[in-house]
Amino acid sequence: MTDTFGTHRERLWAALAAPRDIAAIAAFRVAFGAIVVISALRFLSYGWIDELYNKPGFHLRYWGFGWVPLPSPAVTTALFVATGVLGLLVAVGLCYRPAVALLFFVFTYLQLVDVATYLNHYYLVSLFAALLVFVPAHRAASLDARLRPEIRAATLPAWCTYVLRFQVAVVYVNAGLAKATADWLLHAQPLNIWLSARTGLPVVGPYLDLPGVAHVAAWAGFLFDTTIVLFLLWRRTRGVAYLAVLGFHAATHFLFPPIGMFPVIMVVAATVFFDASWPRRWLRAAAPPRVAAAPAARVAVARRLRVAAVAAGVYMLLQILVPLRSHLYGGNVLWHEQGMRFSWRVMARAKNGSVTFIVRDPRDGRQWHVSPAKYLTRIQEREMAVQPDLILQLAHHIAREFEAAGRPGVEVHADARVSLNGRPAAVLVDPATDLAREQDGIGRKRWILPAPDTEPPHLRRARFRTL
Amino acid sequence: MTGGSGGASSADGSIVFSRSELLAAFGACAAERVGDFRGRATALDAAVTTYVATPDDASRAAARQAFRDAMDSWQIIDIMQFGPTAPGTVIGGKDFRDNIYGWPRINRCAIEEAIVARSYEAADFEAALLANRRGLGAVEYLLFYEGADTECGVSSSAHAAWPMLDAQDREQRKRAYAAAAVGRVLARANALDQAWDPAQMNFVQTMRSAGPGNTVYQTPQAAIETVGLALFYVDQVLKDLKLTLPIDAGCVTADCLESRYAGRSKANIRANLDGLRRILEGCGTDYTGLGFDDLLADVGAVGLADTLRTQAIAAQAAADAIEEPDLDQALAADKPSVVALRDAVATITTTIKTQFFTTLSFEPSIIPTDND
Numbered sequence: 145m146t147d148t149f150g151t152h153r154e155r156l157w158a159a160l161a162a163p164r165d166i167a168a169i170a171a172f173r174v175a176f177g178a179i180v181v182i183s184a185l186r187f188l189s190y191g192w193i194d195e196l197y198n199k200p201g202f203h204l205r206y207w208g209f210g211w212v213p214l215p216s217p218a219v220t221t222a223l224f225v226a227t228g229v230l231g232l233l234v235a236v237g238l239c240y241r242p243a244v245a246l247l248f249f250v251f252t253y254l255q256l257v258d259v260a261t262y263l264n265h266y267y268l269v270s271l272f273a274a275l276l277v278f279v280p281a282h283r284a285a286s287l288d289a290r291l292r293p294e295i296r297a298a299t300l301p302a303w304c305t306y307v308l309r310f311q312v313a314v315v316y317v318n319a320g321l322a323k324a325t326a327d328w329l330l331h332a333q334p335l336n337i338w339l340s341a342r343t344g345l346p347v348v349g350p351y352l353d354l355p356g357v358a359h360v361a362a363w364a365g366f367l368f369d370t371t372i373v374l375f376l377l378w379r380r381t382r383g384v385a386y387l388a389v390l391g392f393h394a395a396t397h398f399l400f401p402p403i404g405m406f407p408v409i410m411v412v413a414a415t416v417f418f419d420a421s422w423p424r425r426w427l428r429a430a431a432p433p434r435v436a437a438a439p440a441a442r443v444a445v446a447r448r449l450r451v452a453a454v455a456a457g458v459y460m461l462l463q464i465l466v467p468l469r470s471h472l473y474g475g476n477v478l479w480h481e482q483g484m485r486f487s488w489r490v491m492a493r494a495k496n497g498s499v500t501f502i503v504r505d506p507r508d509g510r511q512w513h514v515s516p517a518k519y520l521t522r523i524q525e526r527e528m529a530v531q532p533d534l535i536l537q538l539a540h541h542i543a544r545e546f547e548a549a550g551r552p553g554v555e556v557h558a559d560a561r562v563s564l565n566g567r568p569a570a571v572l573v574d575p576a577t578d579l580a581r582e583q584d585g586i587g588r589k590r591w592i593l594p595a596p597d598t599e600p601p602h603l604r605r606a607r608f609r610t611l
Numbered sequence: 612m613t614g615g616s617g618g619a620s621s622a623d624g625s626i627v628f629s630r631s632e633l634l635a636a637f638g639a640c641a642a643e644r645v646g647d648f649r650g651r652a653t654a655l656d657a658a659v660t661t662y663v664a665t666p667d668d669a670s671r672a673a674a675r676q677a678f679r680d681a682m683d684s685w686q687i688i689d690i691m692q693f694g695p696t697a698p699g700t701v702i703g704g705k706d707f708r709d710n711i712y713g714w715p716r717i718n719r720c721a722i723e724e725a726i727v728a729r730s731y732e733a734a735d736f737e738a739a740l741l742a743n744r745r746g747l748g749a750v751e752y753l754l755f756y757e758g759a760d761t762e763c764g765v766s767s768s769a770h771a772a773w774p775m776l777d778a779q780d781r782e783q784r785k786r787a788y789a790a791a792a793v794g795r796v797l798a799r800a801n802a803l804d805q806a807w808d809p810a811q812m813n814f815v816q817t818m819r820s821a822g823p824g825n826t827v828y829q830t831p832q833a834a835i836e837t838v839g840l841a842l843f844y845v846d847q848v849l850k851d852l853k854l855t856l857p858i859d860a861g862c863v864t865a866d867c868l869e870s871r872y873a874g875r876s877k878a879n880i881r882a883n884l885d886g887l888r889r890i891l892e893g894c895g896t897d898y899t900g901l902g903f904d905d906l907l908a909d910v911g912a913v914g915l916a917d918t919l920r921t922q923a924i925a926a927q928a929a930a931d932a933i934e935e936p937d938l939d940q941a942l943a944a945d946k947p948s949v950v951a952l953r954d955a956v957a958t959i960t961t962t963i964k965t966q967f968f969t970t971l972s973f974e975p976s977i978i979p980t981d982n983d
Contacts, residue, residue, distance in 0.1 A: 265983055344630055344830045403982070491983055497965060498846075500957065515847070517846070522975050563969045569962065569965035601970070
């Protein structure tokens with residue numbers, strides 16, 4: 145038994161350490177760096193730094209990360225410039241290891257400044273940067289390799305490819321599972337809403353609100369996300385699967401422009417499923433090195449590799465469990481949002497809210513209606529109004545402000561109403577709860593009211609109406 | 612269940628709705644209201660000119676009435692901050708609004724400093740005076756405030772100089788300042804009218820033609836969204852600033868109201884609600900014509916259209932139910948009536964910010980950013 149286990153383990157090590165052409169990972173590095181450069185340029189040129197970082201008078205923080213210092217406007221701009229430069233360094237492979245490590249810290253820090261900036265694809269960029277710290281993707285097609293011949297390598301261990309494939313698979317599979325809801329599959333919401341608003345698009349627009357189109361799109365999206373990894377893994381279907389990747393993400397890019405860089409990132413990320421030598425064929429470069437798997441028995445597993453394997457195992461386990469944590473809270477995660485972040489629920493709901501804070505001083509009974517607009521930009525308010533933990537965070541801030549103004553111990557209640565996937569607005573937070581006395585944390589928030597049990601509306605265009 | 616009632620008739624009597632026609636209707640509504648305001652601004656300019664030339668009770672009363680008429684007209688437009696009327700940060704915006712009516716940024720002390728320094732006599736009036744000391748907000752103070760005091764504290768240059776002005780000189784300066792300010796309002800009104808006017812720069816056509824090739828709105832949705840997002844006014848200005856702030860401050864004087872000097876705070880809100888219904892339902896008589904209700908009906912959300920109409924009518928009724936001439940008296944004598952109006956407006960804003968924005972897929976940010 146021990147011998148069998150040992151043999152399996154050695155085979156595993158051998159598989160992980162098996163040399164694979166470095167070309168595909170080098171190409172991924174170049175494309176990833178270029179995406180980071182473009183993303184930084186978009187922030188710098190579109191006014192987003194002011195809108196997202198400088199304009200807010202109050203920043204909504206990630207739970208447990210309130211200690212992260214807020215950058216000044218000049219520092220924020222400098223950090224985005226640095227992000228672009230670091231992305232360029234990663235792309236060309238110059239000072240790669242420190243560059244990609246710094247990219248991870250700078251980019252992640254910028255995300256930690258304000259929860260309202262959270263996007264799934266920014267999170268993915270941080271994860272890719274973190275993984276690339278450990279992947280020596282600069283050993284070919286890089287300035288580092290040109291300047292330091294001793295680091296050059298034609299191959300990398302197979303685990304480098306596997307870890308990137310795993311990450312991409314986590315995104316697709318969870319994005320697919322997030323669509324396994326009655327709203328998405330039975331009622332085609334929120335796609336029905338989104339497509340109905342895009343009938344003015346050229347060529348395809350007039351067809352987007354035809355009966356059945358939203359349902360077809362909803363099921364296509366669900367099936368694509370849940371199965372595409374399998375088809376990309378299987379060599380015989382890989383080509384067609386990648387065409388589907390291109391088609392799917394091109395469609396999301398043109399139909400839903402606010403999705404930003406996400407389609408580009410996924411189109412690049414999906415290349416990690418290709419054969420390791422694919423760039424050589426495209427660039428008509430030198431033939432890939434002939435590589436043969438080393439016999440299992442002859443693979444020496446270094447202690448460092450074992451540690452790395454354990455760390456990778458823990459990382460993968462977290463990547464599997466973190467998106468699933470929402471199930472521990474029960475109910476509809478799209479409503480209560482507990483476990484929503486970091487779970488790859490990409491464009492899974494159409495949701496807007498309206499919150500008014502009602503502050504009451506129990507000493508004299510005086511009452512104030514406080515608008516979030518006093519503290520938040522519209523982008524922040526939009527995010528806060530549908531996420532109970534952010535409502536709580538602002539309630540605490542308001543309580544502190546009243547205390548500073550000489551009114552300690554005020555009660556802060558929220559009149560929070562939310563429309564999910566086009567339903568009439570329903571009350572999100574128990575208005576009787578004094579939020580000033582509730583603590584944030586990862587536990588279930590009992591003051592969040594249940595999601596409405598009504599079906600979402602079915603929008604259907606009435607092309608002709610009679611008076 | 613009625614839904615919208617506007618739209619072009621086809622041969623068989625059915626209604627053919629299109630987003631371009633809706634956008635044209637929004638544009639035509641704005642153009643028509645701006646034209647009305649331009650006429651009233653012209654009348655105000657004439658009345659103030661007369662008041663400057665022959666300053667007596669009759670000419671002052673005429674100037675004040677002309678101001679009321681102009682402000683009533685502007686308050687309908689104030690809720691239609693899309694197209695050139697909107698701030699420059701909004702797609703298509705040309706910053707007309709704050710240059711015509713800068714409330715809530717009007718600063719009485721800054722106006723009094725300008726009176727002391729005669730800044731209003733500068734050749735380039737708008738360069739010499741920031742938006743917080745000109746426009747209709749300044750004109751209201753200059754025409755209506757009769758007190759001899761100043762709001763400027765000791766840190767202001769006007770604090771010491773103000774008491775040195777004799778009453779006659781002070782009133783003469785205020786009239787001259789009012790004339791200069793109204794002149795600029797009229798110039799802006801003319802320019803805004805030209806921007807909208809179908810016979811001139813025709814922004815109505817820019818809205819109607821939203822889509823590929825349009826340099827302002829790349830899609831009809833983008834154009835419709837700017838009109839929809841203008842409704843944030845109902846939430847952040849009408850509900851929060853015009854109603855909640857005075858209610859929570861417990862004010863019983865006009866100092867915390869929008870119209871501190873002319874006593875038109877209630878009238879302004881009534882005009883805002885009129886503007887709201889024009890956008891929601893249509894700009895014609897009795898709110899006929901194309902409005903958001905027709906778009907909602909077109910996408911199959913007739914119930915939401917009816918809800919919004921009912922809520923808007925209820926808000927108008929709540930405003931009408933306030934018996935006192937203005938909000939300061941109402942807050943002193945019948946605060947619940949003002950609270951009822953605020954709550955009625957809050958009901959609309961909740962619907963607008965939740966189901967309305969969701970159903971029409973509006974992104975409530977001024978600068979579009981990525982969102983997944």
